[in-house]
Amino acid sequence: MIDKIKLYIKIGLKMLKREVVNNHDYREEYNKIAQTYKNWVGVMGRFTDNIIKPEYLSSHKELRILDFACGTGYITKSLLKKEIPCKITAVDYSENMLQTWKDVQNSKVQVIHADGIEFLKNTDEKFDIIFFGWALSYFNHEELFKLFEKVLKDKGIVAVITNVKGTLLGIEELFLKVMSQSQEVVMKPMDIKFNLPKGKDGLIKWFEKYNFENLEICEDEVTFSFNTPEELLQWLNKTGAIAGTAKIFNDYSLVKHKIIKEIKKQKYKDGKYEINHKFAYGIFRKL
Ligand SMILES: C[S@@+](CC[C@H](N)C(=O)[O-])C[C@H]1O[C@@H](n2cnc3c(N)ncnc32)[C@H](O)[C@@H]1O
Incomplete structure (x- = not known):
């Protein structure tokens, strides 16, 4: 109990001083997992497909599309297959994620290596559609949605898929427990x-507050099972699902065994180790 109180005081102070896992840390983490992110896309891409809908892509004129936080380009590549008249701007700040699809050279696509917020603030372009896959959690949505509004044309569309509260059930508590046990190596919270x-x-609600109307919305959840706690942790690490958590500690190797021990205790079900991914996806139109 005393350990927990000490930890919360430490976290509170660090949050006040803004010593939290930041943009720079997430970028480094995505640089590390760029080669294994395909594991995520391989199983979750079919849900991303739900926001790449033909009815919003049919147009007589050339569509201006923004693939925001594009990563390894799953959305851009899917759009190219549709062979619609368009110009796509794909932005991400992880150079290694972008590097994975440098062979996709198409005159319709411009790839920009930049922080997303800086890009939105500085661009003069106006877009018909913004695609935004699996990256909302890395942004302050209030700042972001104002900027989306700024760069969209009238009646422009945001097509989004995002994790929601309740995803990775128990993982936050598990990390808090390990942080509480290993306070000497806790560097910054998330x-x-x-x-x-x-x-x-x-x-x-978030979108409506920033002048967007909802056209379509869905929610879903998938659960993955693994034979060992190590495999579950490896899944979380290689897919980016817990990107940033390694930066909590000044030496992740010192706590890894504790994380595995907690997974073993808390995520065991019917002979397997389980983790859920809960998410929502939808289409929003600027009013
Ligand atoms: C889970 S991946 C999603 C990639 C892609 N949209 C998809 O659907 O597969 C999250 C991406 O967000 C990017 N990202 C996070 N914060 C960012 C920022 N501030 N500016 C630009 N990219 C960012 C990361 O580099 C990473 O490539």
């Missing part, structure tokens, strides 16, 4: 949970 909407209704 504040990512503030950036997850409360399900599909929460996502609608």
